[in-house]
Amino acid sequence: DTAVSQTPKYLVTQMGNDKSIKCEQNLGHDTMYWYKQDSKKFLKIMFSYNNKELIINETVPNRFSPKSPDKAHLNLHINSLELGDSAVYFCASSQGPRGGTDTQYFGPGTRLTVL
Amino acid sequence: TQLLEQSPQFLSIQEGENLTVYCNSSSVFSSLQWYRQEPGEGPVLLVTVVTGGEVKKLKRLTFQFGDARKDSSLHITAAQPGDTGLYLCAGAGTGGFKTIFGAGTRLFVKA
Numbered sequence: 001d002t003a004v005s006q007t008p009k010y011l012v013t014q015m016g017n018d019k020s021i022k023c024e025q026n027l028g029h030d031t032m033y034w035y036k037q038d039s040k041k042f043l044k045i046m047f048s049y050n051n052k053e054l055i056i057n058e059t060v061p062n063r064f065s066p067k068s069p070d071k072a073h074l075n076l077h078i079n080s081l082e083l084g085d086s087a088v089y090f091c092a093s094s095q096g097p098r099g100g101t102d103t104q105y106f107g108p109g110t111r112l113t114v115l
Numbered sequence: 116t117q118l119l120e121q122s123p124q125f126l127s128i129q130e131g132e133n134l135t136v137y138c139n140s141s142s143v144f145s146s147l148q149w150y151r152q153e154p155g156e157g158p159v160l161l162v163t164v165v166t167g168g169e170v171k172k173l174k175r176l177t178f179q180f181g182d183a184r185k186d187s188s189l190h191i192t193a194a195q196p197g198d199t200g201l202y203l204c205a206g207a208g209t210g211g212f213k214t215i216f217g218a219g220t221r222l223f224v225k226a
Binding site for chain 2: 004041043055090097101104109
């Protein structure tokens with residue numbers, strides 16, 4: 001009964017490739033997020049969607065494009081991967097749009113390694 | 116820019132000891148949250164504090180929100196090996212839509 005699931009768990013790829021990470025939540029939440037956690041464990045918001053609408057778009061390179069086909073899914077596509085993209089990417093969801101006060105439920109993370 | 120600074124960055128203690136982790140900012144936050152993250156997993160919410168001066172207890176964990184809502188502390192009594200993990204404080208950014216995380220305190224409790 002995984003609440004927030006991500007695939008794949010691990011992703012190893014070459015520089016310049018395009019890759020996608022998928023996220024699904026079965027909590028019935030309206031809001032979903034993508035976070036990036038770097039090697040120093042610093043967790044930073046990238047995007048958030050509420051009812052399939054983009055509400056947070058932090059200063060992220062255009063190579064990153066989120067897509068929300070429905071409320072339960074938020075995918076992250078990354079073009080032209082660079083070494084600096086190596087990190088753990090977390091998907092999260094919350095009932096309301098205010099991530100700073102609502103309880104966010106995080107997925108297990110996708111460890112992306114760019115060689 | 117709203118920033119949250121956590122201290123210490125790393126803490127290694129013996130089972131049974133008490134400890135306090137701090138989360139400080141020069142900005143006022145409408146609320147602060149504490150998460151715990153274990154290796155290979157996502158963060159899990161422990162508590163949300165919303166009122167200045169608020170104190171919340173969760174078994175052996177005591178959370179306090181500063182009166183001015185610029186800081187918070189997490190106190191663990193009689194730490195156990197199961198408390199080992201990365202503790203993250205997080206604050207609601209302006210408007211509450213964005214969560215700003217501190218860099219975390221890595222706690223290791225030795226048996």
